[in-house]
Amino acid sequence: MTAPAALTALFGDRCRTDADTLTEYGRDWTRYTEPAASAVVFPTSRDELVELVKLANRDRLALVPSGGRTGLSGGACATAGEVVVSMEKMDRLLDFNQTDRLITVEAGMVTEVLQQHALERELYFPVDFASRGSSRIGGNIATNAGGIKVVRYGMFRDWVAGLTVVTGAGEVLELNHGLEKNNTGYDFRHLFVGSEGTLGFVVDATLKLARRPKELAVMLLAVPQLSDVMEVFNRFRRDIDLSAFEFFSDQALRHVEARGLVASPFAERENYYVVLEFERIADSAETMALDAFESLLENGFVTDGVLAQSETQAAQLWRLREDISESITPRTPYKNDIAVRPSQVPAFVAELDALLAREYPDFEVVWFGHIGDGNLHINVLRPLDMDIAAFKSACEQVNTRVFGLLQRYRGSMSAEHGVGLLKRQYLDISRSEAEIALMRRVKAAFDPNGVMNPGKLVA
Amino acid sequence: MTAPAALTALFGDRCRTDADTLTEYGRDWTRYTEPAASAVVFPTSRDELVELVKLANRDRLALVPSGGRTGLSGGACATAGEVVVSMEKMDRLLDFNQTDRLITVEAGMVTEVLQQHALERELYFPVDFASRGSSRIGGNIATNAGGIKVVRYGMFRDWVAGLTVVTGAGEVLELNHGLEKNNTGYDFRHLFVGSEGTLGFVVDATLKLARRPKELAVMLLAVPQLSDVMEVFNRFRRDIDLSAFEFFSDQALRHVEARGLVASPFAERENYYVVLEFERIADSAETMALDAFESLLENGFVTDGVLAQSETQAAQLWRLREDISESITPRTPYKNDIAVRPSQVPAFVAELDALLAREYPDFEVVWFGHIGDGNLHINVLRPLDMDIAAFKSACEQVNTRVFGLLQRYRGSMSAEHGVGLLKRQYLDISRSEAEIALMRRVKAAFDPNGVMNPGKLVA
Incomplete structure (x- = not known):
């Protein structure tokens, strides 16, 4: 490929069109689209960006801003001959x-x-x-x-x-x-x-x-009922400013343990687990946390718990949660990143669980997420005997049902990951027609010729 | 006055045009404009608001949304025959x-x-x-x-x-x-x-x-140098999450004390004072605060201090700061509500102080503010022998110089109070021409016929 002469004039050898670069910079962490950038440029100053945007307006180039390309909605993908604008040389x-x-x-x-x-x-x-x-x-x-x-x-x-x-x-x-x-x-x-x-x-x-927080205390709790997770959240939060409150299912934990790197510290299995973290702002914080744990244990909301006794142990407890994504990668998970209000998580998850079990009994679903803020990552795992295309198509049918339910709960169809390319078709789940029309008008005010990231979000 | 028939049809006796109502609802806490509303309506539902806005678009009525009318920039004033829309009946x-x-x-x-x-x-x-x-x-x-x-x-x-x-x-x-x-x-x-x-x-x-925070601890500190106030802020904030950090000058304190209701707890006068507040999240918080105080005292950054020993004493310390506004009201203060980055407060205030002293030696200036977030309230007091019109005009000249300085510090010409009617002419101090043009385009996307609060901000 050759880049437009004006681009080469502006960027010199910081304008690249070799196949490897076009592929690498044309995609993000999603793998659902084919990269098809026409060029990748590496600006080094604000003034160069201004020149580039002016050029794009003059010659109607499509520009894709590009960072670390770790996105999960295809917002940084170039799939239609766009110019990728990598910001990586501007990192001072x-x-x-x-x-x-x-x-x-x-x-x-x-x-x-x-x-x-x-x-x-x-x-x-x-x-x-x-x-x-x-x-x-x-x-x-x-x-x-x-x-x-x-x-x-x-x-x-x-x-x-x-x-x-x-x-x-x-x-x-x-x-x-x-x-x-x-x-x-x-x-x-x-x-x-x-x-x-x-x-x-x-x-x-x-x-x-x-x-900078003082020492961080990390606890792992075993919780029998998903509907009790919010009870646990409320009890701890009453006295302590939690800095994390994450949950995951035993199924998720088994995938992590299967890799043989970390293991549950509990003798017994439980349905759900919570990792929570708080600042040891004073000795009293730990006392209050242990009091909360005792009362939850007495009432059966939790059945076991561990308070990390060292930084190493804290890191190990965190890995039980943080390694989930990586451990399920071989199963090509179809990811949904959704949120409802925290109070609605138990009812929503119960309905969703029933829906998935009924309609797609062969799919394994791994749950985890930032339940303290209502954000759930639903990972549907590909059955090992199903090809990827058929799986994706089946998941898109799942999506329709998941999002129908989500809309009833007035939830978000993209809590963290954004809309990008992949979730564009679902935007109306979380935003009204009037809002989408207004987004287009606001977009036009800032980018009248539509040179910025066309095809993404509402562009 | 009679209201448009369509308004009366919509609101019945919740559409008022008597002189008292028009005056009361036509102004806010500022007293620089003459109220001149044409009607005041009191909607009770969202649907009524929708009908009202549609009517305003059809008949090109100007609508002024109205709450408690405590604004200090004239944002809720009706000065040109607008319809004031009081939300006070929608308070559920x-x-x-x-x-x-x-x-x-x-x-x-x-x-x-x-x-x-x-x-x-x-x-x-x-x-x-x-x-x-x-x-x-x-x-x-x-x-x-x-x-x-x-x-x-x-x-x-x-x-x-x-x-x-x-x-x-x-x-x-x-x-x-x-x-x-x-x-x-x-x-x-x-x-x-x-x-x-x-x-x-x-x-x-x-x-x-x-x-809900646990008990709040309140301290009053005496600080000789304004340039040291940020040092005091930093030292306390190193260990404690402060919930307030307010400063005022001795001049401000004297105005409060002149009313005879509260008095400084210190035997000696000092140039500046700080009221700070933090949550007694544990006994250690108080210990850390006292340690901070001791070290600041040793280094001469503070010369005296009081930690309130009761809620009553805490309330009294707070009044030394909170009563300032009321105590200077008889002097018709000309208020500026400006902000710079906290680190720039000492240099900015030194320059401003010198500027005011040089150019307007007869004006008394009372300083106070939320210095922890860089926000200063500058109150220029009217000399008792100067009439209000002449004073206002002189202050507008002061404004030009204050804002010139502020622009050099890249500060905000309205930190808390908004732009409204009164600060509209100064918008370009804090926002660029391109931003103001974009604000107008965004405004047009949401309010194409300009029925919402015309004459305010960029409308």
């Missing part, structure tokens, strides 16, 4: 202030690098998830990343104090300037967070940092 | 869920009533400010209210989990459904928060509630 630390607890970084910085920068400064960047080692800040902002600490620290949006963006019209906007308080009209910063690259490029972000 | 509690810690209330509910509902349920609504007894939820959302607990709990925006709105085109949008996680496209909830009634009406809101 630009500014830090201890008093303000603010750090300014370019969009291409890797999440874990940001977390390390915070720790080195005795502070803490609390948004955390499995792809921390390869996801990048711009992508986190584009998808409003969530993860395992939302129950205490919120979503990525909550940590964005300022953004520099280049809109689809090539305008540079410096949004909110890192201010804590700034009530001067519509907050476009929040419009860009979660916009999945359809309004413009994030150039850099000014992010808030938190106080 | 609609829903509550203990597990979700969510409460749904109509837009007309008074802030303090919401706070009480939370306390009755052993939970806590943490956004708090002086007008809690009369401001209403819809107005808080329209202006993204801040207040005295932002340093720990953030702005009103951070507590909004869902909104029902009627757009300027008469469409009903149910935004976000109270979900913690919902990454399904542009988050219009955050667009409506802070939109000052220019996009549509807030009908009801689903708000998050926090764990």
